[in-house]
Amino acid sequence: MAPGxxxxxxxxxxxxxxxxxLLETPHGRVHTPAFMPVGTHGAVKAMAxxxxxxxxxxxxxxxxYHLALRPGEKVVEKLGGLxxxxxxxxxxxxxxxxxxxxxxxxxxxxxxxxxxxxxVTGDAMELTPERSIExxxxxxxxxxxxxxxxxxxxxxxxxxAAGVRRTLAWMERCLAAHRRSDQAxxxxxxxxxxEALRGECARALVALDLPGxxxxxxxxxxxxxxLCRVTGFTxxxxxxxxxxxxxxxxxxxxxxxxxxxxxxxxxxxxPTRFARSASVFTARGRIRLTHRRYRRDGYxxxxxxxxxxxxxxxxxxxxxxxFAANEILSAMLCSIHNVRFYQRLVGGARQAIQAARxxxxxxxxxxxxxxxxxxx
Amino acid sequence: MAPGxxxxxxxxxxxxxxxxxLLETPHGRVHTPAFMPVGTHGAVKAMAxxxxxxxxxxxxxxxxYHLALRPGEKVVEKLGGLxxxxxxxxxxxxxxxxxxxxxxxxxxxxxxxxxxxxxVTGDAMELTPERSIExxxxxxxxxxxxxxxxxxxxxxxxxxAAGVRRTLAWMERCLAAHRRSDQAxxxxxxxxxxEALRGECARALVALDLPGxxxxxxxxxxxxxxLCRVTGFTxxxxxxxxxxxxxxxxxxxxxxxxxxxxxxxxxxxxPTRFARSASVFTARGRIRLTHRRYRRDGYxxxxxxxxxxxxxxxxxxxxxxxFAANEILSAMLCSIHNVRFYQRLVGGARQAIQAARxxxxxxxxxxxxxxxxxxx
Numbered sequence: 001m002a003p004g005x006x007x008x009x010x011x012x013x014x015x016x017x018x019x020x021x022l023l024e025t026p027h028g029r030v031h032t033p034a035f036m037p038v039g040t041h042g043a044v045k046a047m048a049x050x051x052x053x054x055x056x057x058x059x060x061x062x063x064x065y066h067l068a069l070r071p072g073e074k075v076v077e078k079l080g081g082l083x084x085x086x087x088x089x090x091x092x093x094x095x096x097x098x099x100x101x102x103x104x105x106x107x108x109x110x111x112x113x114x115x116x117x118x119x120v121t122g123d124a125m126e127l128t129p130e131r132s133i134e135x136x137x138x139x140x141x142x143x144x145x146x147x148x149x150x151x152x153x154x155x156x157x158x159x160x161a162a163g164v165r166r167t168l169a170w171m172e173r174c175l176a177a178h179r180r181s182d183q184a185x186x187x188x189x190x191x192x193x194x195e196a197l198r199g200e201c202a203r204a205l206v207a208l209d210l211p212g213x214x215x216x217x218x219x220x221x222x223x224x225x226x227l228c229r230v231t232g233f234t235x236x237x238x239x240x241x242x243x244x245x246x247x248x249x250x251x252x253x254x255x256x257x258x259x260x261x262x263x264x265x266x267x268x269x270x271p272t273r274f275a276r277s278a279s280v281f282t283a284r285g286r287i288r289l290t291h292r293r294y295r296r297d298g299y300x301x302x303x304x305x306x307x308x309x310x311x312x313x314x315x316x317x318x319x320x321x322x323f324a325a326n327e328i329l330s331a332m333l334c335s336i337h338n339v340r341f342y343q344r345l346v347g348g349a350r351q352a353i354q355a356a357r358x359x360x361x362x363x364x365x366x367x368x369x370x371x372x373x374x375x376x
Numbered sequence: 377m378a379p380g381x382x383x384x385x386x387x388x389x390x391x392x393x394x395x396x397x398l399l400e401t402p403h404g405r406v407h408t409p410a411f412m413p414v415g416t417h418g419a420v421k422a423m424a425x426x427x428x429x430x431x432x433x434x435x436x437x438x439x440x441y442h443l444a445l446r447p448g449e450k451v452v453e454k455l456g457g458l459x460x461x462x463x464x465x466x467x468x469x470x471x472x473x474x475x476x477x478x479x480x481x482x483x484x485x486x487x488x489x490x491x492x493x494x495x496v497t498g499d500a501m502e503l504t505p506e507r508s509i510e511x512x513x514x515x516x517x518x519x520x521x522x523x524x525x526x527x528x529x530x531x532x533x534x535x536x537a538a539g540v541r542r543t544l545a546w547m548e549r550c551l552a553a554h555r556r557s558d559q560a561x562x563x564x565x566x567x568x569x570x571e572a573l574r575g576e577c578a579r580a581l582v583a584l585d586l587p588g589x590x591x592x593x594x595x596x597x598x599x600x601x602x603l604c605r606v607t608g609f610t611x612x613x614x615x616x617x618x619x620x621x622x623x624x625x626x627x628x629x630x631x632x633x634x635x636x637x638x639x640x641x642x643x644x645x646x647p648t649r650f651a652r653s654a655s656v657f658t659a660r661g662r663i664r665l666t667h668r669r670y671r672r673d674g675y676x677x678x679x680x681x682x683x684x685x686x687x688x689x690x691x692x693x694x695x696x697x698x699f700a701a702n703e704i705l706s707a708m709l710c711s712i713h714n715v716r717f718y719q720r721l722v723g724g725a726r727q728a729i730q731a732a733r734x735x736x737x738x739x740x741x742x743x744x745x746x747x748x749x750x751x752x
Contacts, residue, residue: 041701042694048708050688071671071697079674079693087689295447298455312426313463317455318418321447325417328704332424 025142032264056343065100073138081140094141129173160192184211202237219248271338307340309333401518408640432719441476449514457516470517505549536568560587578613595624647714683716685709
């Protein structure tokens with residue numbers, strides 16, 4: 001930990017299992033529950049860093065796998081690390097690259113690590129716990145993630161158990177490889193949908209007294225109900241005093257459920273990816289701006305929204321037109337809107353937790369959100 | 377002319393043939409010489425209106441042909457006109473659509489107008505002087521352009537003479553069709569590279585006492601030298617007290633030459649189009665950020681530039697990476713930079729004219745610009 005730049009987490013309020021907290025990092029504070037927009041290649045798609053910050057987002061995620069392939073972590077390190085390279089001044093979290101390499105069609109998994117083909121150069125490559133931490137140390141994010149085995153869904157209990165054993169063995173190797181005290185290394189709980197395995201993994205990781213814990217192996221096709229079940233029995237096993245991160249989640253309804261179960265941190269590509277395909281979130285549900293019903297609609301995306309797109313007076317009709325004309329500005333404005341929507345969602349949740357009315361907040365939001373009559 | 381929203385042009389300074397002036401329109405002032413970024417579909421590509429304004433651009437151009445096809449001028453009119461639709465608060469100029477329809481592969485030209493196939497719907501369409509003005513009246517730009525015959529290059533004198541005759545006949549029909557006193561209708565001088573024809577066309581248009589004059593039929597492949605020759609013998613034929621607009625021009629060296637010949641207004645897709653292919657302007661010439669020499673280059677595009685990309689500290693290496701990763705942010709940042717470069721260019725020219733040192737300004741700029749050793 002750099003002097004004067006501590007990593008800490010304080011719980012500020014609880015409402016049932018839901019928590020409001022404050023994460024401090026060398027690059028600033030994060031008020032939780034928090035949603036991290038995803039900057040896969042070190043840029044949140046179609047948004048400048050100042051625009052991301054203007055949505056209220058305090059922390060972003062970048063992908064170790066993609067950055068290691070291009071431009072390479074040595075280039076980023078030479079140019080001063082991810083913060084200097086991307087000009088995002090706030091906290092950054094890097095994933096371990098595990099999720100990406102386990103998703104590749106051709107890979108060889110062993111206890112040593114994962115061998116795969118570099119999709120940029122075609123070379124054979126290997127990602128191991130040591131290599132993942134080496135890359136993440138070079139990138140210099142505030143929070144880095146352990147290299148874990150991301151068990152696919154569905155997986156039988158034997159496969160999931162093997163994943164937990166490997167994840168725990170790799171956790172030890174990540175800790176041994178980690179060289180920077182100014183970066184917090186979070187552990188990841190695996191174990192698929194099996195309560196006993198999740199418990200085994202969580203207890204072993206908690207014994208290591210890590211600065212934070214993630215629930216991984218979710219958002220892999222298991223659906224809302226199973227996501228909630230797994231989160232529901234895993235979150236209580238994690239220490240109260242440490243931040244809890246639910247990886248790759250999700251839709252607004254997923255976030256609200258998980259916040260209710262005690263999750264503090266989220267990341268997901270949904271707000272930016274959906275924005276680029278004209279799918280935008282409103283208080284009354286999600287709408288698709290390419291639908292012809294918006295061709296002459298003079299209203300902003302959401303009259304209740306204060307984002308630069310809505311407050312700036314850009315109409316649904318104009319956005320419909322920009323999508324039809326394949327104009328980049330369509331992705332820019334809708335990304336700003338969707339990311340702001342997510343920030344207002346977690347910000348509203350935080351306020352409600354502090355006011356001890358989280359469940360009313362959640363049910364009121366969902367009632368309005370489900371009222372949407374607009375076609376997708 | 378709407379009350380309190382006059383259209384006027386004042387000459388403020390002259391230096392040789394070069395002029396500094398002030399154009400007043402119902403949506404604000406334009407300090408000349410001025411460069412208008414192009415918003416083909418009602419959006420300057422990869423830039424939000426506030427970003428365009430932040431470059432110092434005071435006026436933009438939108439394309440009648442493209443907007444008539446999509447979303448249709450009636451949609452724009454219903455939503456309050458181009459200014460309300462696009463959220464660009466400053467002056468707007470629309471072209472007549474002539475340049476686009478004359479560039480179509482399949483079209484039938486007659487004295488009545490131009491018949492062509494709607495590329496969006498496949499329907500047969502016709503653009504005539506009356507129809508062009510009807511569309512432009514509905515769109516509601518501050519300056520609208522006469523529907524002219526844009527003579528291709530090269531053209532023999534007979535063909536160019538026919539173009540001038542048709543352009544003059546159509547000018548009368550445009551004036552008769554024009555319905556809005558709050559829009560200034562500019563005439564366009566045609567005549568290809570023939571001095572006698574340009575003179576004939578200019579004299580006939582000047583007799584109509586129009587609020588402004590454009591030189592058209594340039595930037596069609598004739599090259600820098602012929603562009604200067606045509607501008608050089610045409611500009612002096614236009615009234616001193618009216619703004620002069622050189623359509624579709626051009627590269628920095630073209631602008632500086634034309635300003636020296638007495639041109640006040642320019643538009644061109646070059647800054648934004650080049651930006652999207654990684655070609656950016658610097659005081660020392662144009663460079664291409666996708667070149668491998670920039671892979672580890674920690675400097676901004678141009679250390680002497682104050683744009684949001686350069687002053688924001690985004691390095692050439694980061695931009696190189698964004699282009700390699702196909703990130704939209706590459707186009708966003710480089711468009712901001714290139715448009716700002718053009719604004720600094722015309723702003724510098726304006727200051728130099730006011731200080732009666734335009735030719736030194738121009739030769740100093742070109743000396744630095746030509747010093748570029750960077751590969752394109």
